[in-house]
Amino acid sequence: MRALHPVTRRNVVGGLAASATALAFPHVAGAEPVARVAVIGGGFAGATCARALKRIDPKLDVTLIEPNRTFTACPFSNEVIAGLRDLEAQQFGYDRIAGEGVHVVAQTATRVDPPGRTVTLADGTTLSYDRLVLSPGIDLRFDALPGYDEAASAKMPHAWKAGEQTTLLRRQLEAMDDGGVVILAVPANPSRCPPAPYERASLIAHYLKTTKPRSKVLILDAKDAFPQQRLFEGAWKELYAGMIERISLSQGGRATSVDPATNTIVTEFGDHTAQVANVIPPQKAGRIADIAGAADNTGWCPIDPVTFASKLVSDIHVIGDACLGGGIPKSASAANAQGKACAAAVANLISGRAPDMPRLTGVCYNIVAPGHAFSLAGFYAPKDSIFVEVEGGGTSPVDAPREVRAREAEDARRWFTAITVDSFG
Known part of the structure; x- marks a missing residue:
């Protein structure tokens, strides 16, 4: 383009x-x-x-x-995860819509x-x-990735619906040790907002760079290419040299199962254990x-x-x-x-x-x-x-x-x- x-x-x-x-x-x-x-x-x-x-x-x-009486928006929620924004800034009610004559049924x-x-x-x-x-x-689709169900998301949050999962992932990042590894497991398309996982990896890297500089971000990707890839990779090189690694589909990056007990994500080419695991399912x-x-x-x-x-x-x-x-x-x-x-x-x-x-x-x-x-x-x-x-x-x-x-x-x-x-x- x-x-x-x-x-x-x-x-x-x-x-x-x-x-x-x-x-x-x-x-x-x-x-x-x-x-x-x-x-x-x-x-x-x-x-x-x-x-x-x-x-x-x-x-x-x-x-x-x-x-839901309050809508929590996904755009800008990655800033909430990175500690740059409060969740309340993402939340909107329906009172004004009701005031315009729409019947709002909760x-x-x-x-x-x-x-x-x-x-x-x-x-x-x-x-x-x-x-x-x-x-x-x-x-x-909690049935699509072996080991990952709704209960597992309490340990390995997806944060792909903004709200409680967003704040859970933020708290996990705040609690992790300096030198830990944050892993994002990214699904194949079709998916909500395909560039968003890479924005998230960037903003998590920003948080780590400023608070836990010995830490790393690993992206396990079920795709070989993604939108605006050259722009993202250029920004990673400029802003976060050595902090972000991405393993693509052809390199063995697709997650095949997870083990919430050990925070491990399994791929065809090996196992990866995270201190914080962000698993985005299909x-x-x-x-x-x-x-x-x-x-x-x-x-x-x-x-x-x-x-x-x-x-x-x-x-x-x-x-x-x-x-x-x-x-x-x-x-x-x-x-x-x-x-x-x-x-x-x-x-x-x-x-x-x-x-x-x-x-x-x-x-x-x-x-x-x-x-x-x-x-x-x-x-x-x-x-x-x-x-x-x-x-x-x-x-x-x-x-x-x-x-x-x-x-x-x-x-x-x-x-x-x-x-x-x-x-x-």
Whole structure:
């Protein structure tokens, strides 16, 4: 991918959260009876979608179903792990969304009946819908790595869902001895935010360099290549010489099993014992997607990229990390863009209009040290039943001076503020 000129990148970021797609929201004339749209999942995709639906047509009856009263964001959570940020800075409520007329239901959805167009909640309540949007995020596949289950994550945290696991990994780093080894086991794709493990390794190395300088970071990787690899490796050489080692798939880096009792990660080429082990298991769409019949045998949800409609179940749409989106990444920025585009498509379908062709924008920032970041921007459009990347995106230059890296770190913080305001009010 070509390098993206910094001025262009700032323009992309500045408009991202305010208008994550090239779509103009349609004005939908209110019809009687009012159409009911239920959204399951209150992350970046679901919350954005619920808000957008009410902005498009205030007469729509929109319900957001989310069991957690507080959302904890994954972007910037690696800074929490490295002791650079408090977890509270990652947390957002739903009061403002409710104040905009969205019914916010703090319940778990336990059943979906597509023929009957109903959702059953944990307390037994049944809600009816005309259109259902699933935004369940990811579930971790605790059956995919021998030895690693939910109990093992209390000893070898994944921290791939922000919250308690984030603070657990942070406490483990604080408690480890100087000279210890921190191991990150990284899964193959598809995975939530593919560059994030390497950002995490960088920020852990920053913490170790400043507090436990004899320590090391070892990345055991189930992939040979990863996004912005040259930028990461250049930063590691510049900032953390000798502290970070990565073993790729072809070098024997794929974890084949773990032993939580000894903090050991086993690969085909040998065993590695850590003082702190961060095991990121393979993933799949959140459980309600499977319950609804929207997930296929890959564990993810195939969709029509124009409407985000499930290819498996009628009157259901899937957005965010759970969907099979082709070239579009599983990231907060992409989820926010999908939420808006899906809301526009649903409103058009309800009104009997043809959906517009979406063009989504995604941007990903990676912070490798305080004041040192780089980014990746992309534009995506439907083609041959999937999203493909189209002209206009790019990545930070490999040889950019430090002042550019510092400016991108500032841009990253502005982006986080903008996207959280846009998603959660």
